Amino acid sequence: MTIRHQGQQYRPRMAFLQKIEALVKDMQNPETGVRMQNQRVLVTSVPHAMTGSDVLQWIIQRLWISSLEAQNLGNFIVRYGYIYPLQDPKNLILKPDGSLYRFQTPYFWPTQQWPAEDTDYAIYLAKRNIKKKGILEEYEKENYNFLNQKMNYKWDFVIMQAKEQYRAGKERNKADRYALDCQEKAYWLVHRCPPGMDNVLDYGLDRVTNPNEVKVNQVCLCCIIMYYQQALMRSTVKSSVSLGGIVKYSEQFSSNDAIMSGCLPSNPWITDDTQFWDLNAKLVEIPTKMRVERWAFNFSELIRDPKGRQSFQYFLKKEFSGENLGFWEACEDLKYGDQSKVKEKAEEIYKLFLAPGARRWINIDGKTMDITVKGLKHPHRYVLDAAQTHIYMLMKKDSYARYLKSPIYKEMLAKAIEPQETTKKSSTLPFMRRHLRSSPSPVILRQLEEEAKAREAANTVDITQVMSKLDRRSQLQKELPPK
Amino acid sequence: MCDQTFLVNVFGSCDKCFKQRALRPVFKKSQQLSYCSTCAEIMATEGLHENETLASLKSEAEKVQKKKAKRHCFVLHQVAERVEALGQFVMKTRRTLKGHGNKVLCMDWCKDKRRIVSSSQVCHEHAVTMPCTWVMACAYAPSGCAIACGGLDNKCSVYPLTFDKNENMAAKKKSVAMHTNYLSACSFTNSDMQILTASGDGTCALWDVESGQLLQSFHGHGADVLCLDLAPSETGNTFVSGGCDKKAMVWDMRSGQCVQAFETHESDINSVRYYPSGDAFASGSDDATCRLYDLRADREVAIYSKESIIFGASSVDFSLSGRLLFAGYNDYTINVWDVLKGSRVSILFGHENRVSTLRVSPDGTAFCSGSWDHTLRVRGMVFCFPVCERREDG
Secondary structure, three states, X not given: OOOOOOOOOOOHHHHHHHHHHHHHHHHOOOOOOOOOEEEEEOOEEEEEEEEHHHXXXXXXXXXXXXXXXXXXXXXXHHHOOOEEEOOOOOOOOOXXXXXXXXXXXXXXXXXXXXOOOHHHHHHHHHHHHHHOOOOOOHHHHHHHHHHHHHOHHHHHHHHHHHHHHHHHHHOXXXXXXXXXXXHHHHHHHHHOOOOOOOOOOOOOOOOOOOOOOOOOOHHHHHHHHHHHHHHHHOOOOOHHHHHHHHHHHHHHHHHHOHHHHOOOOOOHHHHOOOHHHHHOOOOOOOOEHHHHHHOOOOHHHHHHOHHHHHHHHHHHHHOOOHHHHHHHHHHHHHHHOOHHHHHHHHHHHHHHHHOOOOOOOOOOOHHHHHHHHHHOOOOOOOOXXXXXXXXXXXXXXXXXXXXXXXXXXXXXXXXXXXXXXXXXXXXXXXXXXXXXXXXXOHHHHHHHHHHHHHHHHHHOOOHHHHHHHHHHHHHHHHHOOOO | OOOOHHHOOEEEEOOOOOOEEEEEEEEEOOEEXXXXXXXXXXXXXXXXXXOOOHHHHHHHHHHHHHHHHHOOOOXXXXXXXXXXXXXXXXEEEEEEEEOOOOOOOXXXXXXXOOOEEEEOOOEOOOOXXXXXXXXXXXXXXXXXXEEEEEOOOOEEEEEEOOOOOOOOHHXXXXXXXXXXXXXXXXXXXXXXXXXXXXXXXXXXXXXXXXXXXXEEEXXXXXXXXXXXXXXXXXXXXXXXXXXXXXXXXXXXXXXXXXXXXXXXXXXXXXXXXXXXXXXXXXEEEOOOOEEEEEOOOOEEEEEXXXXXXOOOEEEEEEOOOOOEEEEEEOOOOEEEEEOOOOXXXXXXXXXXXXXXEEEEOOOOOOEEEEEXXXXXXXXXXEEEXXXXXXXXXX
C-alpha cells in the first residue's frame, strides 16, 4: 500500500511518523509481530486484539531498550493513534498490563493524504448524534454547535452525509461496525483532542521555506561546483591526526569536567554549598590548584581566565613586554566594542602602541607595521588584525613557555588551594534545606569592579610617565640659567 | 587548539575587478583565478556557457561532491578505541523552575554560572512583555548586565538589566536587529556591544548594539536558519549555523563568506554547538540523529543515533571536557552520548512535553533543560557507577 505523506511537505519535523509506521508494520507481522488474539468485549468478539504488556515486551525485545524507554515510546505510538485502546479509549497511554489494544487502520494514520477537515469532523459528530442523542461529550457538543454556526450554509450536506454513513454502517455486521466505530473514535481523539489533553500534532511554528521543494537551478549548481572545487583544493588535516586531537582534549580536561569527575569541595547544585563558586571566583585572591594547572594546558586557557591573565600580565611587566598583552586587549576591544568609536579607538591605539616613540611601543616586524599603518588610514574594526595575530603568536610561542617556567607561576602553583571533599549533602526535606541566598547581581558586581579599577588607576603610578616627567624636569633645570 | 590558519583569508587584488578584497579561488576553463566574492557570485549567475546544460552542470556538481567524499577518513570511535569506556551516570534534577505560563522555547546561562534567562511567550526573570507571541531566542550578555531576545516580531531587542526590580524594562529596550522573517537564534559576541542573529529569512547577521547598524550579513542558506554558535577560539572569528536546508555552514565573521559547509543530515538542523576546543561541532536534527563534524578534516566524523530514538533532537550541548553530549529530544527525553565512543551513556526522563532547549552551565557543573511543559530543570551528576557490567545501552 502506498502511503503518501500529507503535510510532510510543510512539516518535515514529522519525519518520525515514517519511523513509527515502519515499527508498527513490523508489529503486525504474523510471525515476528505482537501476539494477537480474539477478545470478547461486551457482546462482540473483537479480532486482532493484543494486551498492553505484550506490546511493551515486543518493543523491549525488538529495540533492546529498557522498560522505561519502551513505555515512553509505546505511549507515543498510542498518542499518535497508531494503536488505540479498547477499554479506556480516552486515556491514550500504553498500559503495561492486560488492557486491550488494536492497530489503527492505515486509512486513519496521521500521515494520510487528506487532512482532518472540519467538514469530516462535523459529519462524524452528526452521525454519532443521530445514532444516539445525548451521546456527545461536553466538549464535543460545544464543537458541534460551533461547527453548526461556522458551516451553516452546508449543514444540509453535513446531515445528509451523516445519515448516509449511518445507514451504510447499519448494513455491516456487528463486529465490523464495532471495529469501525472504535477506529473512527480513536482517529478523532488524536485530531480533535479533548481539552486537557496535549495536542500531539502540534509541531510548533511553520517554517518559511518548504524544504521538500528542491530548487536546483543553474546559479545554485554553479555555487555548489565552486564551493567543492575550493574545498578540494583546501589542505585538510589527516582525520587520524585531528581526531587524535579531539580525543586528547577530552582526556586532558576530563578531571576538570564536574559532570564527569565531580568537583571539590562539592558540586554546589548537589549539596547547596557554594564553596566551589567562592573558591573559583573571577579574581579570587588565591586560586585553586586545578585552576592553576589548567593554565598550563594551552595559552588560550591562560588568557581566558581573568586570574590567569592577571598573573601573566604581572609576569610580562617584569619582562618589560607588558605592552603586548595590553595591545592585544585593545585590539579585542576595537573588534567587539562600540562600533561608532572605531576611528577614535584606532587612533588611540596607534598613538599608544604603534607610533614611533610611543609610550607602550610594541615590537612587530616591518612588513606587518607597514600593512597596519596603511590600513589605519581607513580604519575598520579588523584593521589591526595582522598586528594582533603577530603579537598573539609572539606571546603564545615565546612568553607563554617562559611564564610556565617562571617563579611567578611556580609560586602560584605552590600557594594554590586544594579543597577537601565535603560530603555533607543538602537535606531532602524542603524545610530543613539550607536557606539559599541569591548571588550578587552582575550589575552590582560590574559597578564594584569599575570602582575598584578606578581606584587602582588613581593609586598606581605609571613609571614611564614619572620617568619622562623627571627627565623633562631635569631638562628644564639644565635649560634654565642657574640662579 | 587549532590556530585557524586553515581559514586563509587572502586579501589582495581581484583578478576581475582589481579591487582590494577578500579573495577566493575559482576555476574558469581549468585555469585557477582569484576572485572577490562579488565577482564570484556574478560568475555563478552568468548563465549557461556554451557546451553547458543544466544536466551537465548537475553531473559535474555530483562528480565534484563525490570526489571530496571519497577521501579516506577515520571516524571518531575508531581513533578512540583505546579510551576507557564510561560508567553509568546518575543525574538528578536539582532545581525545577516553574514560572512560565507557557512553552519554554529558549534559555541561556549567565557567565556568573548561576543565573539563566529563558523565553517563551513572555520573557521571565524581570518579566519583560514582548509584543509578539513566540520569543524563540534569548541570550545573556557576557557581562551579565543585559539580555537580548526576539522571535516572531522579526527583531532582536536588547534589554539592559538593572538592580531595581521596579524599573520598567520595556522602557529601556533597544531594537537592534531587523530581519524580514522570524528570529530563530541570537548570541552576543565577546562583548555586550555586538550581536549575531539567525533568522527564518535564511540569513545570519552581525549587528552593533549601540547604533543598530548592520555590520555584516551572511547569505548562503537555502532555507530558514534555525541555530548558531560562536567559536570559542581566541584567534578565529568564526561561527557555525544550521538550517532547514539540512546544511551546517561555518562562516568567517570578517568577510561574510561561508568557509565550510556540511550536508549530511536528512532533515532540518535544529541546534549546533562547538566542541570546547573549537576544532569540531555537533548538530542535532529532526532526523533523530546528532552528528559530529571535524573542522580540520572537513568531514562528519561521528553519528549519534539509535534505532529506538525516533523523534528529532531539538537541542545539543557538550559537557566541559567535550566527552559527553547532552541532547534534548521531542519525545520528552534527554539522551547523554559518549562523544568519543559514539554510544549512549544515559537517558533522562522527567519532562512532560518536548525538550526545546538545553545548555550546560559555563563552569560545567550542571545543565539546564527547558521544555514545552512550562518548566526548566537544572540537573547535576550525583553518582557515577564504575564500568563493571555493560547494560543494554552498549
